[in-house]
Amino acid sequence: MRIYIPFYSRGGNTESMAKYVAEGVRQVEGAEAILAFVGDPCTPEEIRKDFDAWHQTHERLMDEYPRATIEDLAECDGACFGSPTRYGNAAGPMRNFFDMMGPLWVEGSLEGKPAGCFTSSNTMHGGQETTIFTMWAPIAHLGMIIVPLGYIIEEIHTTQFGGTPYGPSHVAGRNADRPVDETEATICRALGKRVTEIAVKLA
Numbered sequence: 001m002r003i004y005i006p007f008y009s010r011g012g013n014t015e016s017m018a019k020y021v022a023e024g025v026r027q028v029e030g031a032e033a034i035l036a037f038v039g040d041p042c043t044p045e046e047i048r049k050d051f052d053a054w055h056q057t058h059e060r061l062m063d064e065y066p067r068a069t070i071e072d073l074a075e076c077d078g079a080c081f082g083s084p085t086r087y088g089n090a091a092g093p094m095r096n097f098f099d100m101m102g103p104l105w106v107e108g109s110l111e112g113k114p115a116g117c118f119t120s121s122n123t124m125h126g127g128q129e130t131t132i133f134t135m136w137a138p139i140a141h142l143g144m145i146i147v148p149l150g151y152i153i154e155e156i157h158t159t160q161f162g163g164t165p166y167g168p169s170h171v172a173g174r175n176a177d178r179p180v181d182e183t184e185a186t187i188c189r190a191l192g193k194r195v196t197e198i199a200v201k202l203a
């Protein structure tokens, strides 16, 4: 089982979540988690360079991860898509990645494959669920099988920060520097494991 984890991250929070989602994938014997950075075709480099932390994180992610491609996505058995929350919506680079999937839609390459979504935002009520919902729309058009979490693990009942029945979330705080806590990490792992287990059943 090959589970693709394309993510966008400007500050590293969604990247941290993606790593925990990958751990959950690997909890299923024989499963491979493939992390891939979608890059940032939406922001002119000179603008990014005006923000040191943004620019440095972007350069690091470009070095550390392969670029997400629709070809690699098409070859996988399932996927988990991660994006920061942007005004209650997915970030431009992730939406651009969905926009590039036209050929996969035409060919039906993703039909019947399971997919889940995760997000990080500064505030607890700042649009995490709507961000996951907006990523569900293109996933539905592509014919993928949307995988929510429900309340499959106790942590979704008890979390004091991120984690929703729709998918994992993380509350980064006002300065976007609050690390993913152990409860949020457990919920991330639960998504990776669940998408993989469903991919196994479907295969």
Ligand SMILES: Cc1cc2nc3c(=O)[nH]c(=O)nc-3n(C[C@H](O)[C@H](O)[C@H](O)COP(=O)(O)O)c2cc1C
Pocket (backbone or CB within 6 Å): 008, 009, 010, 011, 012, 013, 014, 015, 084, 085, 086, 087, 088, 089, 120, 121, 122, 123, 124, 125, 126, 127, 172, 176
């Ligand atoms: C343009 C922009 C819009 C944002 N919109 C929201 C928002 O609607 N709600 C919220 O709580 N946080 C919002 N944030 C904060 C980010 O979602 C948050 O810092 C997140 O942790 C960033 O993830 P990253 O570190 O992976 O880039 C916004 C940030 C930016 C730059």
